[in-house]
């Protein structure tokens with residue numbers, strides 16, 4: 001039988017491809033969007049990580065979600081530095097969530113409050129992705145918009161306290177494999193993971209509408 005980490009990875013493969021090949025992501029990775037689109041995207045991430053990390057402290061002692069709460073993953077401070085760089089010192093005043101972002105953050109908060117295993121699905125979908133494909137996005141952003149390598153503007157993608165992401169991901173998969181839940185609950189977590197991808201794709205769709213290439 002496949003390990004839980006393998007089941008999650010395999011089950012969300014199609015959703016991953018969909019997110020990765022969304023118009024907005026393709027345009028961004030193709031270097032076809034302006035820095036304003038990147039800043040708007042970074043703002044949306046702020047709402048998602050605010051939801052993920054505001055709930056983290058309380059979940060740290062939870063038997064299921066607790067082992068996943070690792071300060072070296074926290075992204076909110078890095079996002080805030082990036083936003084100050086992208087939008088200026090008054091970045092907070094102009095911050096606004098797209099409806100799709102609000103729906104995503106609401107769902108994360110709901111899981112953080114009532115369903116720790118569901119929170120793990122959201123945690124996995126974001127942080128393991130940031131440690132993987134995030135590095136491709138960082139390189140592209142540095143090249144397209146001229147940010148300093150691993151500097152302001154792309155700090156979100158730089159995990160200063162994770163020197164070896166591949167090893168960290170292996171450890172993370174071991175944590176997933178150690179989650180104590182019955183098969184039905186594991187199926188629910190897999191479904192939540194797919195939902196997390198769909199919530200990301202919905203944000204990309206909204207951003208794609210806001211930044212159409214023909215405009």
Ligand code: HEM
Pocket residue numbers: 005008009016019020021025029124125126128129130132133134136137169197200
């Ligand atoms: C253009 C955008 C993206 C690219 C180029 C990309 C690329 C990648 C690559 C190359 C991996 C494999 C890393 C490995 O095997 O260790 C990966 C894994 C992953 N990505 Fe993405 N990705 C992108 C977008 C996303 C998005 C939007 C999400 C979800 C929000 C996401 C979530 C994940 C997750 C959860 C994994 C870990 C899979 C696992 O090993 O269990 N990715 N990505």
